[in-house]
Amino acid sequence: MEQVAELALMGKYIGAGLAAIGLGGAGIGVGNIAGNFLAGALRNPSAAASQTANLFVGIAFAEALGIFSFLIALLLMFAV
Amino acid sequence: MATEAHDAAAGAAGHSAGMPQLDISTWANQIFWVLVALVVIYFVLRLVALPRIGAVLAERSSTITNDLAAAEELKQKAVAAEKAYNEALAKARTDAARIVAEAKAAIQADLDKATAAADAEISAKAAQSEARIGEIRAGALDSVTEVAKETAKELVAALGGKADAAGVTDAVSARLKG
Amino acid sequence: MRDVAETGFAIHPMDQFIVKRFFCDAAHADCTSNIQWFEITNVTVWIGLTVLAIIALMVFGSRGRAIIPSRIQSVGEMIYGFIYKMVEDVTGHDGVKYFPFVMTLFLFILFANLLGLIPMSFTTTSHVAVTITLALLVFLGVTLLGLAKQGIGFLGMFWVSSAPLALRPVLAIIEVISYFVRPVSHSIRLAGNLMAGHAVMKVFAGFASMAVISPVAVGAVTAIYGLELLVAVVQAYVFTILTCVYLKDAVGGAHH
Numbered sequence: 231m232e233q234v235a236e237l238a239l240m241g242k243y244i245g246a247g248l249a250a251i252g253l254g255g256a257g258i259g260v261g262n263i264a265g266n267f268l269a270g271a272l273r274n275p276s277a278a279a280s281q282t283a284n285l286f287v288g289i290a291f292a293e294a295l296g297i298f299s300f301l302i303a304l305l306l307m308f309a310v
Numbered sequence: 311m312a313t314e315a316h317d318a319a320a321g322a323a324g325h326s327a328g329m330p331q332l333d334i335s336t337w338a339n340q341i342f343w344v345l346v347a348l349v350v351i352y353f354v355l356r357l358v359a360l361p362r363i364g365a366v367l368a369e370r371s372s373t374i375t376n377d378l379a380a381a382e383e384l385k386q387k388a389v390a391a392e393k394a395y396n397e398a399l400a401k402a403r404t405d406a407a408r409i410v411a412e413a414k415a416a417i418q419a420d421l422d423k424a425t426a427a428a429d430a431e432i433s434a435k436a437a438q439s440e441a442r443i444g445e446i447r448a449g450a451l452d453s454v455t456e457v458a459k460e461t462a463k464e465l466v467a468a469l470g471g472k473a474d475a476a477g478v479t480d481a482v483s484a485r486l487k488g
Numbered sequence: 489m490r491d492v493a494e495t496g497f498a499i500h501p502m503d504q505f506i507v508k509r510f511f512c513d514a515a516h517a518d519c520t521s522n523i524q525w526f527e528i529t530n531v532t533v534w535i536g537l538t539v540l541a542i543i544a545l546m547v548f549g550s551r552g553r554a555i556i557p558s559r560i561q562s563v564g565e566m567i568y569g570f571i572y573k574m575v576e577d578v579t580g581h582d583g584v585k586y587f588p589f590v591m592t593l594f595l596f597i598l599f600a601n602l603l604g605l606i607p608m609s610f611t612t613t614s615h616v617a618v619t620i621t622l623a624l625l626v627f628l629g630v631t632l633l634g635l636a637k638q639g640i641g642f643l644g645m646f647w648v649s650s651a652p653l654a655l656r657p658v659l660a661i662i663e664v665i666s667y668f669v670r671p672v673s674h675s676i677r678l679a680g681n682l683m684a685g686h687a688v689m690k691v692f693a694g695f696a697s698m699a700v701i702s703p704v705a706v707g708a709v710t711a712i713y714g715l716e717l718l719v720a721v722v723q724a725y726v727f728t729i730l731t732c733v734y735l736k737d738a739v740g741g742a743h744h
Contacts, residue, residue, distance in 0.1 A: 283578060283729055290726045294673035297680045308329035330505040331616045331683065338525035339532070340507065340617040347535045348625070351542055351596055356588045359546035363568045366553050366561075373555055 242306050249303035256296020263288045458482045499694030501687035505614055507531055531618070534610045538599045546595070567595070571728065578732035582739045589629070590735070593622060594728040601682060601720030605713070613723075614682035616675060623675035626731050634738035645737060674730060681723050685716045 267285045271278035330336075459482045466478060510528045512519040523529060545567075549560035557565060571594050575587045597613055604611025612618050634642035646663040648656060689712050695705035 283574070286722075286726055286729055287733060290677065290730055294677055297673060297677050300680055300684070301676050304329065305332075309332050329502055330507060331614070331679065333507070335521070336507040336523050336529070336531075337617040339523050339527060339529055340612075340615055341621050342525045343529075343532045343535050344612075344618050344621045347539050348592060348596060348622075350539055352588060352592045354543055355546060355591055355595070359543075359550065359564070360568070360588055360591065362553060363546070363550050363565055366550065366555070366557070367565060367568070370555050 242310060246303040246306040249299045249306060252299025252302075253296045256293050256299070259292035259295070260289050263292055455482065455486055458486065499691055501690040501694070504610070504686060504690060505683065507615075530610045531612055531615065534600070534603060534612050535618075538596060538603055538612065541599045541603065542595045567591075574729060575732055575735075578729065579736045580740050583732065583735050586735055586739075590728055590731055593626070593731055594724055597622070597678065597727050598721065598724035601724055602717075604682065604686070605716055605720060611682050611686055614679055614686060616679045619675035619679040620671065622678075622727070623671040626674065626734060627671040630734045630738045633735075637738060642738070670734065674727065678723050678727050681719055685712070685719055688712055689716065 263285065267278075267281070270281075459479050462478045462482050463475065466472075506520060507523065507529050508514070508519040509523065510530050510533050545560065546564050549558070549564045552558060552561060554561060568591070571591050572584075572587055575583055575590050579586070600611070600613040600618075603609055604613065634645075638644075646660045646667070648659045648663065651659050689709055692705050692708045692712060696702045696709070698705075
């Protein structure tokens with residue numbers, strides 16, 4: 231019985247760690263958005279200022295998906 | 311991992327699930343106070359702060375517009391004043407040039423007149439002097455003839471001859487002319 | 489985690505988020521269990537300080553109504569102009585009448601984030617209960633407003649008319665799901681960012697007790713503090729601009 235509980239605990243932690251990998255994807259996404267924004271802004275600096283709102287909205291949406299995996303990790307760690 | 315080893319949390323056995331955010335028992339409290347805070351902030355902003363700041367911003371922008379208009383007007387005035395100044399300056403320059411030219415002409419006229427008078431005087435004086443010189447020269451010639459005749463008569467007398475006055479005179483005249 | 493605590497090297501990055509009664513001595517009484525909705529907790533106190541800070545900036549800062557503003561007044565005016573422009577740009581002219589609401593959200597989140605960065609303070613916006621309240625307020629407000637303004641046409645938002653007909657039901661399901669996930673991502677983003685940042689700071693602060701790596705840890709805490717300052721402002725901005733984006737759907741989404 232003890233061992234089963236230990237095994238469940240292990241699975242929980244491994245699961246949380248795997249879920250946290252998803253944050254890497256969000257990091258790639260956010261970096262992609264920011265990098266492309268910078269590339270576009272250097273090409274046409276006059277249009278950059280008007281697009282910062284879109285930049286942040288895009289970053290927020292990309293980040294949201296990473297935050298879901300963060301949430302899953304937290305739930306696995308603390309709530310399950 | 312159940313309960314964290316912490317005095318405060320340890321007292322509440324069971325309710326602390328490790329993550330305070332997921333402790334549902336405190337949610338009612340938080341939600342209530344957040345709603346109170348939002349209502350307070352909303353009405354303070356809605357009724358006091360935002361109208362006031364909006365009014366200040368509107369007033370400032372109208373003040374800036376007015377000031378810009380006034381500045382534009384003053385600029386126009388300055389341009390006009392500069393134009394008038396330039397005109398006055400140009401007029402003064404032409405006046406000055408005209409006065410200088412007039413003065414120069416007047417001086418030139420005076421000068422010419424004076425020169426002419428001086429020339430006339432000089433030529434008059436020169437003519438007079440010439441006449442005198444002519445006179446003197448004529449006088450001198452007469453005197454020379456006279457002296458020569460006298461001298462010849464005296465010479466003739468001194469040599470013991472009987473001087474024929476008319477003959478001596480003719481001879482001297484002939485010699486002088488020759 | 490208990491093992492770590494027993495070895496004497498204890499870092500409790502989550503303890504800073506514990507909600508407890510404010511007027512309560514932890515040595516003699518139980519300050520954390522059975523908290524009723526009306527009690528004064530540390531959350532209440534820091535929410536109250538947030539409100540006071542906002543009033544100090546927006547009301548007392550502008551009491552001079554000066555044409556040439558004082559520093560505090562110009563900060564208030566800058567925030568006013570910034571949010572006003574954001575609302576106008578994103579939601580269009582029809583959205584301007586919800587400006588006080590958006591301003592309330594922005595100022596509350598901004599000041600809660602910034603006050604949370606004071607050492608020993610409590611970060612109210614790191615609590616999901618707080619942010620889900622804000623997000624649900626936005627979500628319910630936007631949904632009801634959209635239904636009131638556009639009637640059943642508001643549901644046309646889920647029916648992507650530019651997609652091929654066969655794909656539309658599938659897309660509609662995805663759109664509906666993503667619509668209902670909005671408050672979750674909206675609130676978890678804010679709470680998650682703040683919580684993660686503060687927990688990381690706490691972990692590095694815990695490392696500072698080890699003499700060997702304490703200089704690194706102190707440097708790291710300083711650097712992360714700077715990053716958290718940025719995160720505090722950016723997250724307030726992001727929450728606000730997403731509110732505006734959602735409002736646009738309700739106010740005039742069909743016309744765009």
